[in-house]
Amino acid sequence: MARGISLRNMKNKIIIASGVIILSTLGVVLFSIYQSKQIERELGIARPEVRPAEQPEPGNKLVPARPEDYGMVVIDARASDLTQKDWDTLLSRKIAELKSKVTPEDKDKINGVIKEDPRKTEEKLKKIDAEIQKCEEKLKDDPANPEIREKRQRLMMLKSIGREFP
Amino acid sequence: MNKKGVALILSYMVIMVLTVLGTAFVARSVSENSIAKRYADSERAFWVAEAGLAQAYYNALNNIAQPGASVSFGGGAYSVNTADPSRIAVTGTFGNSSRAVQLSCAFKNTLSVGGNLTLQGFLARAEVYGSTRISGAYSQTGGATAWFQDKQEGVPASQTTIAIPDYNHNGTGNEFGDFVLFGQAAAQSYPADQVVYIQNNGTVNIFPNQSLVGKKIVYVEGSSPGTGNVNIFFDATWQDNQDLTIIATGKITYVEPLQYQANSRLSAISWGDYNEASIFRSQHESVIYTHNNANFVDILEWGSTTGNIIANHDISLREVLTYEKYYYSDDPLAPGFSSLGSAASNLTEPKTGTWQEVSP
Numbered sequence: 001m002a003r004g005i006s007l008r009n010m011k012n013k014i015i016i017a018s019g020v021i022i023l024s025t026l027g028v029v030l031f032s033i034y035q036s037k038q039i040e041r042e043l044g045i046a047r048p049e050v051r052p053a054e055q056p057e058p059g060n061k062l063v064p065a066r067p068e069d070y071g072m073v074v075i076d077a078r079a080s081d082l083t084q085k086d087w088d089t090l091l092s093r094k095i096a097e098l099k100s101k102v103t104p105e106d107k108d109k110i111n112g113v114i115k116e117d118p119r120k121t122e123e124k125l126k127k128i129d130a131e132i133q134k135c136e137e138k139l140k141d142d143p144a145n146p147e148i149r150e151k152r153q154r155l156m157m158l159k160s161i162g163r164e165f166p
Numbered sequence: 167m168n169k170k171g172v173a174l175i176l177s178y179m180v181i182m183v184l185t186v187l188g189t190a191f192v193a194r195s196v197s198e199n200s201i202a203k204r205y206a207d208s209e210r211a212f213w214v215a216e217a218g219l220a221q222a223y224y225n226a227l228n229n230i231a232q233p234g235a236s237v238s239f240g241g242g243a244y245s246v247n248t249a250d251p252s253r254i255a256v257t258g259t260f261g262n263s264s265r266a267v268q269l270s271c272a273f274k275n276t277l278s279v280g281g282n283l284t285l286q287g288f289l290a291r292a293e294v295y296g297s298t299r300i301s302g303a304y305s306q307t308g309g310a311t312a313w314f315q316d317k318q319e320g321v322p323a324s325q326t327t328i329a330i331p332d333y334n335h336n337g338t339g340n341e342f343g344d345f346v347l348f349g350q351a352a353a354q355s356y357p358a359d360q361v362v363y364i365q366n367n368g369t370v371n372i373f374p375n376q377s378l379v380g381k382k383i384v385y386v387e388g389s390s391p392g393t394g395n396v397n398i399f400f401d402a403t404w405q406d407n408q409d410l411t412i413i414a415t416g417k418i419t420y421v422e423p424l425q426y427q428a429n430s431r432l433s434a435i436s437w438g439d440y441n442e443a444s445i446f447r448s449q450h451e452s453v454i455y456t457h458n459n460a461n462f463v464d465i466l467e468w469g470s471t472t473g474n475i476i477a478n479h480d481i482s483l484r485e486v487l488t489y490e491k492y493y494y495s496d497d498p499l500a501p502g503f504s505s506l507g508s509a510a511s512n513l514t515e516p517k518t519g520t521w522q523e524v525s526p
Contacts, residue, residue, distance in 0.1 A: 010172060018179055025183050029190040036197045060354045062363045062385075067370055070362055070377045070384075077368040077393060094373055094399065101376075101403045109426040110402055114446035116467075124445055124466045131464075150441075154464055157397070157421050158445040165422075165446060 071097075081149055084132075084156050091160040114165060121162055128159045207261035210242055212523075215258025215267045218244030219521075222254050223269065226515045229325070251511040252504035257526045266526040269516035270498035273453065273474035275299045277492060278513055280327035281459075281480040285310040292483050296494025301326045302480075310483075324512045327478040328455060331507035342391045342415070345437045345457065349413045352435075352502035353385045361385070367393035372412065374401040374432060381410050382501040388415040391437065400424035401432060401450070411435060411453075411502040419443065423450035423469070433473070433500035440477070444469055453500040465490055473497075476513065 067074050073090060075082065082090075102110065135152040139145060217239055225232050232254075236245040242260035255268035276296035277283065283304045285292055290310035298304075298317040306312055332339035333347035353361045360382040364370060367388045378384070388394025395416035401424055408430040412418065417438035422445060425432065433453040434440055440456040441463060442448075448469035454460060460477040461484065462469075468489040475481065475492070483490055496517050503510065 014172060014175060021179060021183050025186050028187060032190050032194045036194055036201070039198065039201055060356070060358045060361070062350060062353055062361070063358070064365045065362050067364055067366065071373050071375050072364075073371040074366055075369040075371065079368070090371070091399070098373070098375075098400075098402045106402070106426070110424065113424060113426055113449060116446065121445075127466070128445070151464070154419065154421070154441070154443045157399075158443055158464060158466070161399075161422050162445045 207263035210260035212265040214242040218256040270520035271514040352505040
């Protein structure tokens with residue numbers, strides 16, 4: 001009877017010991033796998049952050065926009081050159097819009113760039129008038145001269161800006 | 167069960183445990199070896215890429231053609247990708263690993279002149295910082311004076327001009343049709359909300375303002391050469407940190423450039439002439455490309471341009487009543503310029519401060 005109990009005890013001990021050994025082994029194996037993965041992950045983190053090369057987006061469909069939606073003003077190709085009055089009207093409106101939108105800080109920055117003695121501006125406007133006059137004279141002889149017409153237009157724009165700014 | 171039976175079971179179990187443990191350690195050892203090899207290969211691939219980038223950088227600075235095929239180096243190999251002129255990218259490979267590094271490119275010169283550079287006027291004065299490269303010659307008349315930090319005349323056109331790539335695939339590049347498609351390609355390379363596409367044969371007057379904040383490309387497309395002109399007027403209600411390029415199939419005239427915003431740039435690309443005029447002091451940061459002439463005319467007060475100006479034909483400063491100064495900028499290429507094709511790489515060079523590792 002005593003021997004029977006001893007063998008049963010032995011059998012239980014073997015089962016418990018086996019369980020402990022198998023679980024320990026499983027634990028060691030899992031821990032080993034976990035550590036391998038950890039090393040791999042750490043190596044990945046140790047590398048500098050890799051940014052994907054910027055690739056242009058594949059062909060967006062171009063949809064024509066309305067220039068007015070962006071505050072642009074279009075002068076028709078068939079229209080004749082703008083007069084000084086036309087430029088004055090257009091640019092004074094735009095400059096008024098601009099003045100109403102800029103903050104006092106920005107106004108200071110703008111003035112920091114363009115502010116000057118009004119007498120100096122007057123002198124420049126006189127020079128521009130003289131240049132416009134020269135253009136008019138040349139255009140009497142050669143009304144279609146594109147270079148002179150272009151120059152006259154540019155001078156007119158500058159004259160309008162000179163009157164309105166700063 | 168007797169004692170012998172118990173010993174046998176125990177022995178089997180010990181052997182089983184030892185086998186499992188042994189297998190686990192062998193597997194781990196193999197795995198670690200593999201990780202170490204991959205790590206070492208990856209590091210070697212990185213340094214091969216770095217060596218390749220150093221060579222590519224040297225080539226770019228010295229007008230040496232980049233290698234077309236991959237180059238063996240240090241037991242690995244590297245290849246240079248110059249398809250996109252806005253960057254120079256090098257991929258290094260070692261074993262099964264590859265790494266890639268790149269530098270962004272900027273234009274080499276302050277002024278690149280395909281024709282002649284002329285300065286006319288009694289009171290005109292120009293100062294050009296950085297390098298000036300002229301395929302033709304420089305001349306000054308009427309008492310005008312100029313100072314150049316580094317000027318060379320008679321350089322090959324490949325180092326001063328950009329030909330429009332053959333976008334319409336008709337066998338001939340540099341045509342108006344190619345330019346139209348270039349503009350579309352440049353616009354299409356950005357998300358739709360960063361692009362304003364205008365089809366118009368007239369003259370579009372643009373006042374950079376809040377509505378253009380965040381935009382990269384404004385493309386004004388006319389139907390034939392000489393149409394699709396643009397006037398740009400001051401930039402007073404624009405914002406800081408903007409980078410916009412205006413592309414036009416006609417002429418672009420920038421009237422009274424008035425940029426005071428921090429870190430903002432307004433660039434221009436035109437098939438026709440680029441003109442600039444101002445009555446007050448002007449200052450702007452711009453990269454300018456014209457397929458034709460760049461004219462700084464009717465400048466009544468001193469002005470400055472920071473950037474790079476590329477004119478396939480002439481640059482002229484006429485009737486400038488005061489100083490006009492040009493400063494070099496080594497900022498990476500402005501929007502749209504990378505679509506000008508690999509021809510631009512003759513005028514660009516990689517900049518060391520822009521290094522970054524990218525996905526191979």
